[in-house]
Amino acid sequence: MSKGLYxxxxxxxxxxxxxxxxxxxxxxxxxxxPQRTPKGHxxxxxxxxxxxxxxxxxxERGIPISQARQVLEQGEGGVQTDxxxxxxxHQDVWSNHLERMNTAISVFDEQALDDVYExxxxxxxxxxxxxxxxxxxxxxxxxxxxxxxGAFTCAxxxxxxxxxxxxxxxxxxxPRLMLATPWGCHDDVALMLLALEAMDQGYRPLVLxxxxxxxxxxxLQDSGAEALxxxxxxxxxxxxxxxxxxxxxxxxxxxxxDADSTATSVTGDSREIIGALNSHYSTPGHAxx
Numbered sequence: 581m582s583k584g585l586y587x588x589x590x591x592x593x594x595x596x597x598x599x600x601x602x603x604x605x606x607x608x609x610x611x612x613x614p615q616r617t618p619k620g621h622x623x624x625x626x627x628x629x630x631x632x633x634x635x636x637x638x639x640e641r642g643i644p645i646s647q648a649r650q651v652l653e654q655g656e657g658g659v660q661t662d663x664x665x666x667x668x669x670h671q672d673v674w675s676n677h678l679e680r681m682n683t684a685i686s687v688f689d690e691q692a693l694d695d696v697y698e699x700x701x702x703x704x705x706x707x708x709x710x711x712x713x714x715x716x717x718x719x720x721x722x723x724x725x726x727x728x729x730g731a732f733t734c735a736x737x738x739x740x741x742x743x744x745x746x747x748x749x750x751x752x753x754x755p756r757l758m759l760a761t762p763w764g765c766h767d768d769v770a771l772m773l774l775a776l777e778a779m780d781q782g783y784r785p786l787v788l789x790x791x792x793x794x795x796x797x798x799x800l801q802d803s804g805a806e807a808l809x810x811x812x813x814x815x816x817x818x819x820x821x822x823x824x825x826x827x828x829x830x831x832x833x834x835x836x837x838d839a840d841s842t843a844t845s846v847t848g849d850s851r852e853i854i855g856a857l858n859s860h861y862s863t864p865g866h867a868x869x
Contacts, residue, residue, distance in 0.1 A: 585615065585623040595632045596747030600695075602632070604702035611635060611649055639705040640780070646703070674712040681717060685729050693736055706744065707780050710773065714741070718769055734769050741772040745787075748779050757783040758805035763792045765812050774811060774831065800826060 588599045605611040606622075612631055614622040631652070638648050677700050684692035700709045714737060721733035759775050761767055768789045775785040786803055788796070800808060805826060812832040 584626060586625075586629075588614075588622045588624070591624045591629065591632070594629065595636070596743070597632060597636070598698050598701070600698040601702045604699070605632075605635065605645070608702070609645060609649055611645075611652075640707065641705075644704060677713055678716060681713065682720070685717075685721065685733055688729075688732050690732075690736060697740060707776075710776060715773060718773065722767075722769060737769045738772070741769065741776065745772055745775060748776070749785070752779050752784040754782040754784050755807070756786065756803060756805045757807050757809060758786045758788065758800060758803060759809045759811065760788040760791050760796055760799075761811050763790055766790045767811065770811050770832075774809065778809070797824060800824065 586594070588602060591597070591602065592599050602612065602622075606614065612624070612628055614624045614628060617623060634652060635645070635648050638651055639645065643651055677696055680696045681693055684690075684696065697709070697713070700713055704712075717733055718737055721727075721730045757778050759771050759778065761771055766789050768787075771787050771789060775787050778785045786799075786805060788799060791799065796808075799805075807827045807829065808824065809829045809831065812830070
């Protein structure tokens with residue numbers, strides 16, 4: 581390998597972008613133009629790495645991959661932030677992807693799931709893919725407790741969300757937010773979805789599953805977290821640990837709070853992580869979602 585040139589597997593590890601997606605960006609959109617070895621293997625330069633990082637930033641800002649080349653050629657001053665630039669694709673596009681993913685799940689075809697997911701990531705921002713594909717898959721299949729397809733789906737989601745989380749959390753900044761499930765609840769997929777949404781809103785998440793109340797209190801103090809977001813899918817009352825000195829938010833389907841809790845319960849899907857945690861802790865006391 582020549583000095584300053586990197587193979588596709590190295591670029592994938594450095595940027596978190598799957599090789600399938602890198603090849604799609606090259607072939608379909610001409611976003612990257614790697615050099616080739618005599619045997620045809622791709623080699624990427626430092627400039628290519630910078631270009632990939634710029635594309636990732638644009639996608640995180642809601643710019644569709646189909647518009648990324650034009651935006652990059654215009655320079656930073658040409659980045660569009662209006663509704664047209666960040667417009668989402670027609671719902672039929674998502675329905676088609678979801679149908680293909682559900683078909684793959686029905687026959688336990690992990691490779692087919694990966695292919696549809698990577699195709700979607702090569703076309704749309706990751707936040708849109710999460711909202712329109714991963715979250716609906718979770719809601720449909722995770723609810724089927726004890727089913728083989730539910731277990732298969734959650735295992736696959738755990739893998740793809742974990743990869744994305746580890747890549748993004750290294751670059752995360754902003755207020756420290758702890759996301760946790762109470763003792764006995766180990767819904768790590770739901771928690772990871774919330775954590776990625778939290779990063780979209782500018783928070784630096786810490787994820788803990790199945791934590792007892794006293795341990796949670798200590799972890800909040802030791803980690804320096806400014807707020808706590810609890811998730812519970814149980815119908816049982818959710819007790820908020822005593823003597824917490826940070827705002828507490830609660831999300832979950834069907835959960836309820838103790839009658840004397842100082843938190844306010846909002847159930848169902850938590851989009852935009854509860855109004856960006858009630859506009860960055862603006863409400864007094866403990867709030868929830």
